Amino acid sequence: MTASAPITQDVLTLPRNLPEEGRRNLVGLTRPELRAALVAAGTPEAQAKMRENQIWQWIYQKGVRDFDAMTNLAKTYRALLAAHFVIAVPEIVARQVSEDGTRKYLVRIAGGHEVETVYIPEEDRGTLCISSQVGCTLTCSFCHTGTQKLVRNLTAAEIVGQVMLARDDLGEWPEPGRAPKDETRLLSNIVLMGMGEPLYNFESVRDAMKIVMDGEGISLSRRRITLSTSGVVPEIARTAEEIGCMLAVSFHATTDEIRDRLVPINRKWNIAELLDALRAYPKLSNSERITFEYVMLDGVNDSDADARRLVKLIQGIPAKINLIPFNEWPGAPYRRSSEARIRAFADVIYKAGYASPIRTPRGEDIMAACGQLKSATERARNPRRAS
Ligand code: SAH
Ligand code: SF4
Numbered sequence: 001m002t003a004s005a006p007i008t009q010d011v012l013t014l015p016r017n018l019p020e021e022g023r024r025n026l027v028g029l030t031r032p033e034l035r036a037a038l039v040a041a042g043t044p045e046a047q048a049k050m051r052e053n054q055i056w057q058w059i060y061q062k063g064v065r066d067f068d069a070m071t072n073l074a075k076t077y078r079a080l081l082a083a084h085f086v087i088a089v090p091e092i093v094a095r096q097v098s099e100d101g102t103r104k105y106l107v108r109i110a111g112g113h114e115v116e117t118v119y120i121p122e123e124d125r126g127t128l129c130i131s132s133q134v135g136c137t138l139t140c141s142f143c144h145t146g147t148q149k150l151v152r153n154l155t156a157a158e159i160v161g162q163v164m165l166a167r168d169d170l171g172e173w174p175e176p177g178r179a180p181k182d183e184t185r186l187l188s189n190i191v192l193m194g195m196g197e198p199l200y201n202f203e204s205v206r207d208a209m210k211i212v213m214d215g216e217g218i219s220l221s222r223r224r225i226t227l228s229t230s231g232v233v234p235e236i237a238r239t240a241e242e243i244g245c246m247l248a249v250s251f252h253a254t255t256d257e258i259r260d261r262l263v264p265i266n267r268k269w270n271i272a273e274l275l276d277a278l279r280a281y282p283k284l285s286n287s288e289r290i291t292f293e294y295v296m297l298d299g300v301n302d303s304d305a306d307a308r309r310l311v312k313l314i315q316g317i318p319a320k321i322n323l324i325p326f327n328e329w330p331g332a333p334y335r336r337s338s339e340a341r342i343r344a345f346a347d348v349i350y351k352a353g354y355a356s357p358i359r360t361p362r363g364e365d366i367m368a369a370c371g372q373l374k375s376a377t378e379r380a381r382n383p384r385r386a387s
Contacts (some may be wrong), residue, residue: 008053009327013242013293014340016176023083023084023085023086024037024085024086025085025086025087025088025156025157026055026059026085026086026087027087027088027089027160027161027164028059028155028156028157028159028160028204028207028208028211029061029156029157030156030207030210030211031056031214034052034055034056034145035048035049035052035301036049036330037084038052038055038110039087041084041085042078042080042350043077047285051073051077053069053216054070054073055073055081055338056216056217057088057216057217059212059357060164060214060215060216060217061174061216061217061218061219062089062173062174063164063167063168065085065087065088066087067079067082067085068082070109070384075173078212080247082186084151084384087156088161088163089157089164089165089168090107090108090109090158090161090162090165091107091108091165092106092107092108092109092165092169093106093114094106094292095169095387096366097365097366098362098363098364098365099365100362100363101121102118102119102120102121102362102363102364102366103118103119103166103169103363104116104117104118104119104120104366104367105117105119105162105165105166106171106298107131107161107162107165108289109134109154109158109275110158111149111152113134113136113152115131115134115154115158115162115194115195115196116131116194116195116196117130117131117162117165118194118362118363119130119166119169119170119187119259120366122187122217123335125188125189126170126185126186126187126188126189127190127191128162128163128166128187128189128190128191128192128366129190129191129192129194129232129263130159130162130163130164130190130191130192131154131159131194131195131196132153132154132159132192132194132195132196132197132201132204132205133150133151133152133153133195133196133197133198133200133201133296134148134150134151134152134153134154134155134195134196135148135149135150135151135195135196135197135257136148136195137149137150137197138195138197138200138201138263138264138265139231139263139264140250140251140263140264141261141262141333141334142262142295142297142326142332142333142334144194144329144332145196148195149152150196150299153196153201153204154196154201154203155204155269156203156205156207156208156211157208158214159201159204159205159208159209160208160211163187163218163354164188164218165204166187166223166334167187167218167355170186170187172185172186172187184321188220188224189220189224189225189226190220190224190225190226191226191227191228192225192226192227192228192238193226193248193383197229197232197237198227198228198229199227199229199232199235199239200232200350202235202238202239204226205243206242206243209222209227209243209245210243211226212225213225220247222243222287223245223246223247223287225243225245225246225247226240226246226247226291226319227243227245227246227248228247228248228249228291228293229247229248229250229267230250230263230384231235231249231250231263231265231266231269231274232250232265232269233269233273233274233277234269236277236278237255237277237280237281237284239281239285240280240284240285240287241284241285242283243285244247244285244286244287245285245287246287246291247278247285247290247291247320248290248291249274249277249278249290249291249292249294249295250263250295251274251294251310252293252294252295252301253266253271253294253301253306254271254301254306254309254310254313255271255309256270258300258301259271259341262297262300264293268304271313275314275317275380277301278290278317279316279317282317282318284318288318289317289318289319289320290318290319290320291319291320291321291322292310292314292319292321292322293322293324294321294322294323294324295324295326296323296324296325296326296336296337296342296345297326297334297335297336298326298334298335298336298337298338298341298362299335301339301344302333302337302341303345304344304345304348306345307344307345307348307349308348309350310349311349311352311354314354320355320357321349321353321354321355322356322357322359323342323345323356323357323358323359324359325337325342325358325359325361327361327364329367336360342358343358346358352362360364
């Protein structure tokens with residue numbers, strides 16, 4: 001947030017790969033949808049499965065956007081594809097690089113709306129934080145995105161497209177047959193922790209994540225994908241069954257009274273109901289543990305008594321507690337807890353036997369940290385509320 005921090009910013013003016021009128025975008029289609037689209041365009045049924053595989057690999061394994069580059073397809077077939085389809089990802093309109101290496105992309109989607117996608121390089125991984133909605137219907141009182149009304153849900157194409165445009169920017173489309181192992185990839189992990197509530201856009205998020213996990217494409221393991229929810233209880237079991245990724249939950253408080261204020265969805269599904277759903281998750285999804293996100297707000301939810309209550313509440317749930325120092329944004333009604341307070345809180349949790357990493361804020365100088373995301377256009381449109 002320091003105005004003097006060395007930031008590089010490119011504003012890209014050329015529109016790229018915008019879907020052409022009337023041609024269907026193949027990005028974001030599930031495998032059955034892709035096959036059906038190919039058949040509808042004239043691909044013989046008997047070839048459809050093979051064509052689906054070939055095209056899938058070109059798009060998601062090799063990063064190809066031009067049908068002409070699909071050299072294992074006959075020229076006439078490539079022309080047929082080009083007449084019916086496009087391969088389009090959203091456009092990066094601005095790209096900022098923080099002094100800590102974090103990259104924030106301002107991404108333009110159809111209708112002129114914008115979302116933010118953030119790439120966070122770390123020693124042992126590179127995490128892409130992706131958005132699922134423009135704005136959010138929920139109004140968590142500490143979250144910048146929560147001050148922006150929901151504009152619309154992202155499509156599956158726009159969600160998987162964020163992964164593809166980040167790979168473009170990182171130059172990480174592997175040579176055929178030389179896909180790097182997850183551990184050595186620049187983009188090795190995905191967190192659904194950008195703008196929006198992913199479980200209020202379930203189908204698109206699910207379809208996009210299925211594409212990302214597909215072994216013949218981007219091929220990221222489900223254990224490297226973490227979906228963060230504010231607590232949409234009825235969708236949690238479905239997340240386990242239909243996506244099977246890791247789950248994080250924005251817990252943030254240990255009494256219903258405080259959680260009602262911080263995460264208002266708590267008034268619909270309270271702490272007890274949320275915990276019941278979380279208890280069932282690891283078994284249903286066969287994932288080891290749940291991440292409890294806990295934002296540290298000075299004097300609001302950060303006492304030792306809170307820490308002890310938290311440990312008691314989550315008893316029996318395989319868990320990791322991720323303490324997030326509050327990231328301030330202009331006009332925010334809270335302050336970050338002191339470092340000493342955060343450490344004392346972490347200590348109580350640690351002594352109770354839980355991992356309690358303190359999340360280092362990343363990309364603060366470019367407003368890329370958790371909860372700071374908001375469309376730049378929205379900031380400009382509504383400066384009083386947003387900045
Ligand atoms: N809507 C989802 C995912 C997006 S928010 C959810 O609420 O879980 C990703 C994480 O950042 C959540 O844990 C959210 O509570 C947290 N967050 C939001 N605003 C924040 C802020 N200003 N400082 C720190 N963390 C914040
Ligand atoms: Fe929406 Fe998550 Fe922000 Fe709450 S914390 S307003 S659910 S994005």
